[in-house]
Amino acid sequence: MRYSDDHVLLHSQRETQITRFRAWVLFVVPLAAILFQVYVPLFFQFLAYLELPLIVTVYFALMRRSPISGLFVGALVGLAQDSLSKNPLGMFGITKTIIGYVAASVGLRLDVDHPLIRLILGFLFFVFHQFIFWALSRGLLGQTMNFETQRTLVLGVLNAIVAVSLFHFLDKLKERG
Amino acid sequence: METLLSRYRNVTVLLLVIFAQLVLLAYQVKNDSDVRLIRVWAVTAVTPLARTLEGARGGTTGFLQNYVVLRDTRAENQKLRTELGKLKLENQFLKTELSTADRAKALEAFEAHTPSKMVGARVIATAAGGSNTAVFVDRGSTSGVQKGMAVVTPDGIVGKVLAAYPTASQVLLVTDPSFAAGVVSQKNHVRGILKGMGHGNCRVDYVQNEEKVETAEWFYTSGDDRIFPKGMPAGQVTSARPGSPFQEISVEPSGMANGLEEVLIILEGVHQEIPDIKTAAVPIYLAPQPPNTGEAPVKTGPAGAPNGNQGLATDADRMREHYKELGDAQNHKFGENPPGTKAMDFNLPPKPTPPAPKATPSDPASPPQ
Numbered sequence: 001m002r003y004s005d006d007h008v009l010l011h012s013q014r015e016t017q018i019t020r021f022r023a024w025v026l027f028v029v030p031l032a033a034i035l036f037q038v039y040v041p042l043f044f045q046f047l048a049y050l051e052l053p054l055i056v057t058v059y060f061a062l063m064r065r066s067p068i069s070g071l072f073v074g075a076l077v078g079l080a081q082d083s084l085s086k087n088p089l090g091m092f093g094i095t096k097t098i099i100g101y102v103a104a105s106v107g108l109r110l111d112v113d114h115p116l117i118r119l120i121l122g123f124l125f126f127v128f129h130q131f132i133f134w135a136l137s138r139g140l141l142g143q144t145m146n147f148e149t150q151r152t153l154v155l156g157v158l159n160a161i162v163a164v165s166l167f168h169f170l171d172k173l174k175e176r177g
Numbered sequence: 178m179e180t181l182l183s184r185y186r187n188v189t190v191l192l193l194v195i196f197a198q199l200v201l202l203a204y205q206v207k208n209d210s211d212v213r214l215i216r217v218w219a220v221t222a223v224t225p226l227a228r229t230l231e232g233a234r235g236g237t238t239g240f241l242q243n244y245v246v247l248r249d250t251r252a253e254n255q256k257l258r259t260e261l262g263k264l265k266l267e268n269q270f271l272k273t274e275l276s277t278a279d280r281a282k283a284l285e286a287f288e289a290h291t292p293s294k295m296v297g298a299r300v301i302a303t304a305a306g307g308s309n310t311a312v313f314v315d316r317g318s319t320s321g322v323q324k325g326m327a328v329v330t331p332d333g334i335v336g337k338v339l340a341a342y343p344t345a346s347q348v349l350l351v352t353d354p355s356f357a358a359g360v361v362s363q364k365n366h367v368r369g370i371l372k373g374m375g376h377g378n379c380r381v382d383y384v385q386n387e388e389k390v391e392t393a394e395w396f397y398t399s400g401d402d403r404i405f406p407k408g409m410p411a412g413q414v415t416s417a418r419p420g421s422p423f424q425e426i427s428v429e430p431s432g433m434a435n436g437l438e439e440v441l442i443i444l445e446g447v448h449q450e451i452p453d454i455k456t457a458a459v460p461i462y463l464a465p466q467p468p469n470t471g472e473a474p475v476k477t478g479p480a481g482a483p484n485g486n487q488g489l490a491t492d493a494d495r496m497r498e499h500y501k502e503l504g505d506a507q508n509h510k511f512g513e514n515p516p517g518t519k520a521m522d523f524n525l526p527p528k529p530t531p532p533a534p535k536a537t538p539s540d541p542a543s544p545p546q
Contacts, residue, residue, distance in 0.1 A: 038302040039227055041309055043234075048309050067187040075194050083219035084313075085306040086339055086349060090202035092306065094195055101191045140202060145354075 019063040020175040029170065030056050030077045038084055049155050051126060053077050055163045057096050058125045059170050061103035062112045070107075074100025088141070095132045099125055115164055122163030126156040220313070220342040227301040228315060284439055287331035292447035293406055295329075296320055300437050301345065310353035310375065311336075316442060317344045325404060327443040333410035333431035334358065334398060335440050346442070351379055351411075351430045359401035360411045363451060365389045368399055371411050371428065379412060381426040390417040390426055397451045408449030 033052035041048035057077050061070030078096030082089045103125060110117055130152045137143040284297050296316055304311035316322050318341045326338045328348050336350040337358075349356055356373040360381060367388040369381040384390060394414045400407030412428035419425075500523070504511055509521045 034305060035223065035226060035230075037305050038223065038313070039230055041303045042300065042312075045309055048303065053305070068190050071191050071194055075198070079198075079215070080219060081305040083216045084223060084302075085304045086311045086347065086353075087306060088202055088205040089215060090198040090205075093198045094202070097191070097194050097198065101187070105187075140199075141206065 018065050021060070021063075021173060022175055025173045026060065026073075029173070030060075030073070030080070034077070034080055034084065037081070049158070050162060051129065051159055052162075052166075053081050053092075054096065054099065054126065054129050055122065055159065055166055056170075057100050058103045058122065058163070059167055061100040062107040062121070063174070065104055065107040067101050067104040067108075070100035070104030071097045072100070074098070074103075091133065091136055091141075094136060095129055098132055099129050102128070115168075118164050118167050119160050122160030122167075123156045126159045127152055130156075216340065217342050220345050220347075224301065224313070224315070224342075224345045227313065231299070231301050283331055284441060287441070292449065293443045294445035294447075295441040295443050296322065298322075298328075298346070298440050298442055300440065304347060310350050310356075310373065311339060312348050312350065312437065313345050314348055314440060314442070315345055317342045317346050319343050321444050322346045322442050327405045327409075327446060328440050329405075329409055329443060330432050330435070330437075330440055332434050333412060334405055335432040335437065337404050338442065348440070351432065352376060357402070358405055358411065359399040360396040361399040361451065362390055362414075363395040363397060364391065365394075366451075368401075369396075369426065371396065377429070378415065379428045379430050381414075381428055382423060384424045384426055386419045386422075386424055388424065390414060390424060392417060396428055400448050406443065406446035406448045408451050 030053065033056040036052050037048075037050070057070075057074045060073045064070060064073075074096035075093050078091075078093035079089060081092040081096075085092065103121070106112070106121065110121075112118065112121065131147065134145065134147045137145055298314035298316035298320075300312050301315050302313040303309055304313065314328070322338055322341045324338055324341050326341075328335045328337060334351060336348045336353070336356065339347045339349040341347075351358070351371065351373055352375065353373040354375045356371075356379075358371045359368070360371045361368050365388065367384055367390055369384040371379055371381055373379050381390075381396060392414050396411040396414065398405035398407055398409040398411055410431050412430040412432075414426060415429050416427045417424055500511075503509075503523060503525060504521060506525065507521055
């Protein structure tokens with residue numbers, strides 16, 4: 001068997017490993033993540049830096065391993081987040097659409113069930129998310145804001161740790177069989 | 178063509194979705210307007226959930242805390258367990274009620290005291306996006322709230338309404354970098370623009386280096402921005418130093434000093450005067466009056482005065498007394514002499530004082546020899 005055949009086989013095997021979720025999980029989990037982001041920081045301000053909608057988007061995109069599905073999950077979560085923020089509609093929408101697409105594409109190529117891979121991906125996607133949002137804010141809205149690299153990296157680590165724990169919990173909501 | 182699209186189907190869909198959102202974004206930016214419908218749906222969907230969560234939190238926090246206390250008490254004294262628990266629950270309930278009533282009363286008192294027309298609101302959520310510089314309150318357009326209205330507490334300004342939905346409103350807090358309000362200092366009436374910095378403190382911009390701003394000085398709203406009525410407390414200066422081209426003034430906003438649970442939205446603002454600085458009433462020690470020993474009071478009149486008068490402490494007093502005596506001696510009444518009257522002679526020597534009559538033994542008032 002040639003290398004290309006191996007690769008195709010691996011590719012097709014991964015595609016058959018698409019994780020399915022019940023419809024209510026796909027609705028309730030992102031909603032809960034958004035509610036958490038708008039309600040909990042009222043009492044615990046430091047939790048405002050937790051990007052649960054992003055973590056949930058990344059999880060569903062990675063697990064479903066379908067770029068189109070991933071980008072739509074990202075777009076919907078992002079637009080919902082936009083509608084509850086002070087930004088114009090589309091800022092988080094575009095950002096999370098890209099993240100959902102890239103995450104699903106990564107899910108096709110990597111073993112995303114491994115905790116270390118999840119930790120690294122959680123970190124990278126957080127930094128990528130912040131960077132895209134910053135670039136859009138500067139490029140499209142003309143906002144003069146600085147990209148705080150050090151702060152983003154620290155928050156990326158914290159979000160990645162939370163992501164690994166949350167992914168473990170969300171794994172239990174997978175549809176059996 | 179069909180093969181090409183199916184081959185790059187994923188990327189095509191991605192580009193289409195991004196393009197659609199870019200159009201949406203461009204529409205909002207270009208027209209400076211919002212896609213209100215989507216936001217109204219989202220806020221209307223989330224508000225009842227947030228309200229329920231807030232209500233449940235308020236109700237259960239006190240109960241749970243009390244339950245823990247009650248369990249400890251039960252272990253110590255089983256006999257009084259039920260009664261004590263009931264009393265504690267009741268006490269906690271009353272305390273919570275009292276606290277709520279106090280807050281409501283404070284807001285009510287402030288509302289009654291301030292001429293502006295206001296409506297009370299409760300904070301139910303923060304805005305999504307990882308920053309705590311915008312919140313949602315449970316009063317919307319059905320309560321008369323409109324975009325751009327000022328939001329305050331009795332302690333000071335809090336922010337302004339960014340968007341009003343039927344059941345809730347989004348409030349941009351003073352700490353947001355895009356927030357700005359006209360302010361004026363209390364002491365020297367220095368005008369500037371209060372701006373958020375994205376964290377706890379704010380800054381006052383556009384104050385010339387020559388202007389005098391002191392630490393701990395208060396800034397009040399100037400009313401120039403047509404949002405906040407004049408005379409609302411904005412914050413207290415924590416530091417002020419010369420900068421380029423303007424002073425760098427850091428201000429601690431006072432509106433959120435005691436947390437942010439209930440706020441007032443100003444429906445119709447009425448300008449007020451900026452309160453004067455109350456000089457600190459430094460207590461000065463005054464010794465008690467000396468006891469009355471029966472001695473004659475010390476005469477502090479002029480040395481040359483025939484009968485020195487008590488209390489003439491200054492030269493002006495002495496001169497006035499001297500001229501008065503001269504006037505009396507010459508039957509001259511100051512201010513009552515018509516023109517042409519003979520002028521008074523100010524160089525006459527003062528009249529000698531007649532000697533005091535000698536006390537006789539028959540005089541009952543004289544002391545015994």
